[in-house]
Amino acid sequence: MEMTTSGQWQKIFWITLGVIFIYCLFVVPHYGITGDEVTQWKYGHWVWDYMKSFGSNKTMEIPKELIGKTYSYNEVFDSPLKYYGGFYDGIAAMLIDIFNPKDEFLVRHYWNMIFGFAGLIFGGLLAKEFAGWRAAFIAVIFMVFTPRFFGEIFNNPKDIPFATGYLAALLCTVKWLKALDTDTLNWKKTIWLGLSIALAISVRVGGILVIAYLGMFYLAEMYRIKGFGTKLFGKSLKHIIVAVVIGWIGSCLFWPYALDNIIGNPIEAVKKMSAYPLAIRSLYDGQLQSIATMIYDDAGKPVSGTFNLPSTYLLNWLGMGMPLFVLITFIGSFFYGYKYTKTNKNSYYLLLIFATIFPVFYIIYKKSVVYDGIRHILFVLPVMSILGALFFDYIIEMFSGKKAVQYAVVGITVILIALPARFMFANHPNEYIYFNELKGGIKGAYGNYETDYYFNSLKEGFNWLKENKLKDFKPTPGHDSILLASNIPDMMNQYVNISGLPIKFIYVRYYQRGESDWDYGIFVSRFLDKEQLQNGYFPGAKPLHIVEADGVPLSTIQANDPERNILKGQEATKANNDTLAMQYFEKAVAYDSKDIEALRNLAITAFQLGDKQKAIDAIGKAYAISSLDISTANYAGMIYLQSGDANKALQVFSKLTEDQPDMAEGWMGLGQAQATLRNYPAAIEDINTALSKDSRFAPQGYMILAGIYQQMGDMQTAQKYANAARQAGGGR
Structure with a gap:
């Protein structure tokens, strides 16, 4: 592998990204509307209406919204939505406003993909800062074949944009610290650092972490180079203040709540989101249970929540949700850091380690409410892949004189990468529900853990029903429309609306579906217990069609009992x-x-x-x-x-x-x-x-x-x- 020069690896890196981008362009339409997306879609329209009127328009009309509700400024300000930065959703609404598409969510998914693809670029360039273009290429491969990351870059409007902002901020922080170390600081690097901070915070207020990282490792680097009391200290302090100011102000530009109080409200958002008041039932370790104990104010409104599930929740999900090749190389990366102990890269490498493990253990310590597997720490997944890639690149370099060992390491890694790759191609577009071989794959996890928690399979189910049962429907007197039932109302409403077919949607719980009059139903496996899933209650005795992943049912399409x-x-x-x-x-x-x-x-x-x-x-x-x-x-x-x-x-x-x-x-x-x-x-x-x-x-x-x-x-x-x-x- 040494015969390939740095310049050649650079070309391979960009060509690989080009191929990935073309692939992404073609597959975007395959992905469905996800659990948070309808809410974020509404919020985006509200943000865009607010922004384009320069804050004077404090109500919004949702285009094509079936319930026809108008959301007032005060209503949004009385909901948790206000604690989210509006950059991603606001720009998505702006694009919808410009292109006026029939399917607004398809525009959002292309925008989501662009964010996710940018994350791949930032991640690769971050690896390049440590070990060159070969490491950058390896990092991209590692990220792409991490199914729970790559599978969500098309339709996760919260976690993917934040992960991209997080990677951008880490990249710019490393480059800024390098410039500090070589006394080559310039305003270009500082402005880019500020913009990357703004990007992270403008999606999720937790991005404020990157400011803490910057301050911590800036002080550590100044101590290492004995820079305190020198001209460099004064110069760098000015730069870091400017970067933070740019980041803070930039993050607020598309955030109406922050614009109301540019200092106090973002800080309030940090406090609120660290104890997010949500108590849904989730399947974990074979038990369907409430994820949180709620704390209410005198008016009965939930104000915070305490996590109910075991403290090992996130670590367990990482252990079964990450591919084996990432887990092995990530663990190896902790022993790889000694390579840099006598170089200026040591502090940068520690930054990557810290940016991976600190958020996870802080969430565990604070008992913050998390759910849906590792979705809330999705931003650390690409960093884990990057650290693993650096370790793998180091192993290749270390055995450069022992070809047999080098080829064996590469061969074993390729085999391990092939395991999630097979799952991804076999179960597209439901890559994100991957479980590794330690858990026995998705079959071993079924009934014990949530699978399609984001309801991505609904689109595939609806498309099957549309092509096989709905498109040839002819209205008759007394039966002018098809009655379609589902246990996931928000997303199904949108599919019905986009289709333009004569369909009337009704919401029914799966375990109460017999109590209502409907013709066809599309139901997901969420909210059911272990035995209901494993004993055939889902997908039912007479499904018309089942959306599966490796033989595990994700959604079931049923015809109602004709006699009701x-x-x-x-x-x-x-x-x-x-x-x-x-x-x-x-x-x-x-x-x-x-x-x-x-x-x-x-x-x-x-x-x-x-x-x-x-x-x-x-x-x-x-x-x-x-x-x-x-x-x-x-x-x-x-x-x-x-x-x-x-x-x-x-x-x-x-x-x-x-x-x-x-x-x-x-x-x-x-x-x-x-x-x-x-x-x-x-x-x-x-x-x-x-x-x-x-x-x-x-x-x-x-x-x-x-x-x-x-x-x-x-x-x-x-x-x-x-x-x-x-x-x-x-x-x-």
Whole structure:
């Protein structure tokens, strides 16, 4: 590899980037609208309307917005959106304003790709500053074949622009520190440094980190070169102040909230975003659980959140979400730094190390709310790849005199790169859901961790449905449009709108899809528990089409039960016709034997009609599909208990309270099962636990306690609880 000169590696570097850019241009349309994108799209229009009116227009109209809502200045200022810089989204809205496309999100995706591609350039040039053009080429290859980075450069409007700003700031900081070391500082380098700082902060306020990095390593470098008290110190201090001022002011230019108070509001944004108030449920380590405990103000508004998941969350995700070749070389890079210990590059190299590990461990220390895998630290992924590339380049150089060893190292690395490369090409455009071989790939992770958390597969599913079922639809009297259901409303609304087809969209939860009238449905796997995913509840017994990655379902396209049996059954139940309702629910189960909703409704109705065995059979099948489904488990426990099988009820409620320790119903059922089995002390403890979780159970709980104490012969305490039950309302 030494036969190739530096100039030749430079050509290879730029040619490689050119090929990548051409590839990116062609594949941009393949990528879908992502989870945050509709919100950011609205915010971008608001920012652009605000900017082009020089702050006088404080409302915005969303073009082609189905709900037709006008967002006022005050509404945006009362939401977390205000804490985001508006550069990326504002420019995207400006481009949309100029080109007026039918598909506004396609314009956003091209803009997103340009940002991501710029990140590849900055990353390569950063590696070049340390080890030349060969290292730059290797760094680009390492970044491209990091699926969780490259797979998001087309449609992640938050994390990719920030990662690019982060890389630009690191590159300019290294170049500025080099100039400081050689006393060749000039205003051109300082201005570029300031602009790179502005780019990082203008997307996400966390970019303020790069100012801290600059200050820290500036002081360290001045100490190393004994520059304090010299002319260089005074000169460099002026430059660094100018760079920070340019960065700060530049970051605020497309940020309406910051323009209101250019010092105070960005600082306020830093405070708020470090404890972002969000409490969604996420699948992690096989458990579907809330990611945060919320803290509310007196008005009931969430103001902050504390991370609930294990402190190893990010490290675990890095360990299974990064390709093996990056993990191995990144770890090796910690032992590579000694190469620079006696050179001026040592401090720059430490900057890269620090810029990688500090954000991760700071988030862990602060218990900041993060979710969706490693998306919130996506900006460190390319830096990890760059450090790995530098180590790999060093190994090649170290064994330059031992060709066999050198070729073996290169060969092994190429094989390791081929592993994620195969996944990326086989599962395009869903590259970002990659899991490495340590986790057994995506098949090993399925059911234990989120896969398509950004809903990218919805577009592929919608396109399949459009081409195979929707495009030839002919309206008829009484059926003038297709009813399309999905559990992801924001994105599906946009696909429907862009298509121009006669479609009416309705939002339904996957586990309640039988309760609504719809023709076709497109559903993603998110918000479902491990057993629902692994036991076939998703993608269902009769999918029309499945969007997959290595055989793992990401989205399912379904046709509704043509007779709408669950819906009819529930209508019959409301009309107090349980006999008719049971007939409908039996038909629903015959149509889809894995539909938990149909099985549960059948069990409840059969029990009400006195057919306990049918109820037990139906709820048993539902429970076998998912013992983690809260409603199914609760009904299973009650049906077993009231059918005389207290031991089975005890097993069900014990597991329910273990899985859902804050659910009062589970503790109440467990207490009743314990009481039936005459385990009175345990029953009393469980009922009291239920009451501590939810005081609304007081009437029922007190009556159960009264009965327990009566059975124990303590009539005085029994009477006390009976009186308390009457005072509490008699029954829930």
